[in-house]
Amino acid sequence: MKRRDFVGLTSLAAGALFLPSIPGFGGNLVDPERLLEQVDPAVKKRLADAALNAAKSAGASYTDVRIGRYLNQSVFTREKQVQNIASGESYGAGVRVIANGTWGFAATNDVSEAGLAKAAQMAVAIAKANSKAQKEQVQLAPQKGFGEVSWKTPIVQNAFEVPIAQKVELLLAANAKALDNGASFVNSSLFQINEQKYFASTDGSYIDQDIHRIWPTFTVSVVDRATGKFRSRDALSSPMGLGYEYLTPKAQDQVAGPAGTGLIGYRNSYDMLADAALAAKQAKEKITAKSVVPGKYDLVLDPNHLGLTIHESIGHALELDRVLGYEANYAGTSFATLDKWKTKNFQYGSKLVNIVADKTQPGSLGAVGYDDEGVKTGQWDLIKNGVLVDYQKIRDQAGIVGQDHSDGCCYAQSWQDVQFQRMANVSLQPGTTKMSVDDMIKNVDKGIYIAGRGSYSIDQQRYNFQFGGQTFYTIEKGKIAGMIEDVAYQANTQEFWNSCAAICDQSDYRMFGSFFDGKGQPSQVSAVSHGSATTRFNGVNVINTARKIG
Structure with a gap:
């Protein structure tokens, strides 16, 4: 992704219909209810062991396996209408090895013991082929194994459990606030990601993690029809490693900006409606600003x-x-x-x-x-x-x-x-x-x-x-x-x-x-x-x- 795309992604609603091209989104479109499913860690351990054993038998001196289920959901609106809603899933495994002092990697969406074993063998074959051009052998810093452990983003409310209708209602309410305060155009969107990741290695680790992220955003534009001038203001939200609780504003999470600006800073919760209303006023003010x-x-x-x-x-x-x-x-x-x-x-x-x-x-x-x-x-x-x-x-x-x-x-x-x-x-x-x-x-x-x-x-x-x-x-x-x-x-x-x-x-x-x-x-x-x-x-x-x- 080009550096300029970093900023461009704050106005993604305009490209809502091309969702699969957005980095980290797309995959196989699924029913939203599928996003709540989990894979048993015992099953993932059995699959990982199949890859670890196959890599060792093929000649790997080190192996790690990542079994990942990557989920995403996005909602796009503009003014008083919904532009797009999509829920995606990507599920598979990647096997990384060192053989003959050289890295090799292979991945598969055949999430079975046979599929992972085959990927492991392929990774070793790639490493051995690469080793012919390797000048110095890979040296890894030592790492102890942790056994079977887990970690989860400490969320209060899983965003994927919140009905889509509720999310749409919030975005349209934010749009309405902007329009009521003088906006000519407004688009808003909500991105949610859940990474269900399982890691296993020959160091002796079996790590199960459940990671959540959320990002509400919008762009408000005001047009002065007399002069043809227009100005915009994007949301002052920040994407966070939180659940849907981020969209339930709390006074203790707000920090007043400088006197005379009306700005509010946000910590662990965000008031999308208040920010949309202020954005419209500020976009209008920009037109006549010196x-x-x-x-x-x-x-x-x-x-x-x-x-x-x-x-x-x-x-x-x-x-x-x-x-x-x-x-x-x-x-x-x-x-x-x-x-x-x-x-x-x-x-x-x-x-x-x-x-x-x-x-x-x-x-x-x-x-x-x-x-x-x-x-x-x-x-x-x-x-x-x-x-x-x-x-x-x-x-x-x-x-x-x-x-x-x-x-x-x-x-x-x-x-x-x-x-x-x-x-x-x-x-x-x-x-x-x-x-x-x-x-x-x-x-x-x-x-x-x-x-x-x-x-x-x-x-x-x-x-x-x-x-x-x-x-x-x-x-x-x-x-x-x-x-x-x-x-x-x-x-x-x-x-x-x-x-x-x-x-x-x-x-x-x-x-x-x-x-x-x-x-x-x-x-x-x-x-x-x-x-x-x-x-x-x-x-x-x-x-x-x-x-x-x-």
Whole structure:
């Protein structure tokens, strides 16, 4: 998936009729009731053992098996009508082996003992064929087996158990709120995913996991028929690793935005109706908003915006496979090279910048108990007090940087795809001094407040970039002075993160998420969250995106 598709997927309702082309969706269309079925772990263990035994007999020195049932449901609406509803299922198994010191992989949708044994034999044959061109043997970081264990996303209400009629009613109610508040057009959608994954390996693990994700979103547009001008505003929701409870708004999950904006930040629940109503009002306000004057500004960035900047300039930059050049042909490399890490003093950002990777963060998209090669997940530092201290890595990468363990961030988008290194939840730690958004703005003489994700561009080394947003407000002498338009900021990664001057405290901390983050050849998607509190960056270059050059 191309990088620009990351943002385009926030307006998917327009493509509802082409659902099978959406990453992670499609598969075999099934009756919604089928989505509630489960496969007995004892059956999956028997199937996995068939593959493990067959691979060993064929000459594998290591084998892991992933049996996956991947379920999805999506609902699309526009104004007062339903555009599309689809429920999909994909079920099969992938077998990965090491034979003659080389990786081999094969997958099958014949989920039987004979089918998995055949796939295992094929994987070994592929490994042996590949070994003729292998220069160095694969070295895996040691990993103990966990025996028979399970993990499940701690949801309150399974979204697949909620009647489709109830979901449609919610989306149409959100559309109505937008139309009642001046919207000319509105589309809304709801995406739900359930990954039922079983992992077994020759290390002695049999891991059963049940993972849930949900994403409500919309796009509201307002047309001024007198002038022909139009503006849009997307939802300020975040995809989450939660159940349907995310769509039951709770006051304690809401964080007030800056005075004078009407904005609300959301944590573990989301008020879709309130956001749709505000979106219509803000889209209308955008039509008459003044265009930004280019120059240097102090930027106050909301978490629903800053998450994308974290994702692109830190999350991807610190993937070890990218640093090592494994992704150079498709997605680029990284400026954060090993020589910078080895100095132990490379100042990636200011001393306020503490970035952690965390595959256990509750409510996050990337939260799992174990990764797709059987490693127990955890949290680790990437940037400490502004200094680069580590990368994200998996079992066959750890030894390259002199470490003896994987970080537990291996993932495959389905049973038929080989697992590889993917981004963990990568988050900016909140400030330790009590500070609200209004407190932060009081200290800004000339600045801009930005909320929501927008268009962006970043180079192949994750260094030079440009980011837009959804809504922009000018700050003058410590107060919000009104909405502006046509804003984008430009910087390089090191310059930008070293300009970090203040971070709000834990009470403002929220998560941004990517439901369809693309990487790899063949391309795969994964889901990942990025947490932060509202953060200020001083003296950042802002351009006017509406002005013509020359």
